[in-house]
Amino acid sequence: MNKILAIAQNTFKEAIRDKILYSLILFALLMIGSSLILGMISINIETKVTVDVGLSSMSVIGAVIAVFIGINLVHKEVDKRTLYSILAKPVRRTEFILGKFFGLAFTLFVNLVIMAIGLVLVLAYVKGQAYSRGQVTEIHASLFVAVFLIFLQLLLITGIALVFSSFSTPTLSAMFTLALYFIGQFNADIKHFGVEAGNVAVRMITSGLYYLLPNFGNFNVIAGVSHGKPIAAALVVYDVAYSIVYLAILLSAAAMIFSQRNLK
C-alpha cells in the first residue's frame, strides 16, 4: 500500500511540475470567466449560462488532461526507461499501475477543485450583480454533485487511457481513448437503436456493446443543474456503483496486460 502511495505521489509530482497542466487549467478558468460575457447578452439567465458553460469547460478540459496525461502514464516510463530502476525493486507491476492511476486521479481531483473554486467565484459575482438589480439567484448544492459526477467520468477516462497506455503508443492510445469518450456520451443511443430495430440479432449486438462500452450518459447532469433541477440520489448511487465496477475491470485489464509485457 505504501508503495502504491509512493508511486501515486511521484505521478502527482510529475504532473504538477509540467507546465502544460497549468496552461490547461488557465484555459479552463478563462472559459469559465468568459461565461460572464455570455451572461451579459443573456439577461436574467446569467446564472444558468454561467453554470452551463462552467461545468462544460470543467468536463472537457478535465477530459483533455485525463487523456493526455493518461496515455503517457506508462508509455513515457517505458520509453524513457525510468521504469527499469523502479520495477527492479520489490514492486509488483500491479502496484505500479495502481500507483499511476491514483496519482493521476489525485491530479484530476486537485484540478477540478481549482476549477470549481473559479466557477463559484464567478457565480458569486453574477449573483451579486443580479442582487443589485433586485433579483435573487441561488447556488445550488447540486452544482457540487455535478462536479463529483464529472470527476467520476474523468476517472473512467483515466482507466481507459491506462489500459491503452499499458500496451500501445501514445498516439494510438489517444485515438482509442477519445473515440471511446465520444462513443460513451451516446452509448444509450446504441441500446435504443437496437430496441427500435426490432431485430433480435441486432438487439443482442447493440445491448452487448452497451454493456461493454463505457456509458457516460448517466454522468452528464449539466443541463439539469443549470436549470436548477436537483439530481436524483438514485442516479448518484448508480453512477458510483457503475464507476467502481467499470474501473475495477479496467484496472485489472491494465495490470494484467502490463504484467505480461517484456519491457524493451
Place this chain on the structure above:
Amino acid sequence: MIAINIHELTKDYFVGFWRKRRVRALDQLSLTVNEGEIFGFLGPNGAGKTTTLKLLMRLIYPTSGHAEILGKPFDDVAMHAHIGYLPENPYFYDYLTAEEFLAYSGRLFGLSSTRVKSKIDELLQVVDLKDARRLQLRKFSKGMLQRAGIAQALINDPEIIFLDEPMSGLDPIGRREIRDLILGLKREGKTVFFSTHILPDVETLCDRVAIIYKGKLLGCGSLTELLVGDSSAIEMVVSQFNYELQTALRLIATDQNVAGNMLRLTLPDQAALFNALDAVRAHGGQVVHVHPLKESFEDYFVKLFANESISKAP
C-alpha cells in the same frame, strides 16, 4: 556460499512485423557467482549482457531456464528488497531532485522515512553528490547521473549489487571513482555483478569473470585461470648489442625488434632464455631486463572471438 545461480537461461525475441523471426538473445546461459566476489560480465556490445540483467530484474521474462538470487527464485518480489540494480545508461525522473529521487527509491523498498533520510545523507557523501542534493536530475551531467544511479541502487543496503555498464561514457576520473566505489562495496562484504566491455576495468577489479558472445557463454573463471595460454614466453631487452650478437640471437628468439639502442626479444621458453644469456655474455652485450610474458586480457579476448568466428564459419 552462492549468491547468484543462473541455469540455462534463454531469451528469444521476435522481430519483424508480418513474418516474425526468432532471434536468440541469450542461449542457455549457466553460471554461478559466489558471495562477496566482484564478478565481471564481459562481452562486446550486443552480446546479451543487458538482456541477462533485465531477465534477472524481471524487466523481461525468460523463454526458458531459471535463476536463483540469494537462494530464492529471481522473480521472488521479496528477494528484490535485498539487491540493488543500476540500469545501463540510466535515465531517471528528470523533474526530481537527487534527494527526492533517493527518497522515492527508499520508499519503494518500504524503508521508514527516518532510515531513508540517514541513508540519503550517507550515500550522497559516498557518491560525492552532496552539493547537488537539491538540484533537479535534468541538470545532472552523465557522470553525476551514473553516481545518482549507484546511490539509488545502494539505498536498501543490498547484499548483491547489479551494475549494467557502470563505467560507460565516463571520463577517466569518473571511472576511477566508480572503481573505488566498487572496491569499497567488496570490502563491506557485498557481492558485485557488473557488466562491461572495458577490459582494463575487469583486470583491475574482478575476482572472476564470465565472457559472453552472441548470447553464449565462452568462458568463466578467475583471470589467472583464463589467461594461462602463452605464459611460458619470456621477454628480454638487451643494450650495447652488436651485429654478431643480433645475428646469434635471431636464431634463438621467436621475435626480435630494435627500438632506439635497445633490442627487444621474445623467447619461447626457459631453454631459449639460457641460450640467449650465453650469447649476450659471449658478445659483450648488457641485459636490461627479463620478464615472463603474460598474455594480456585483451589478447585473450581478441583470440577468443577470432576462434569463435572461425568455428562458426561454414
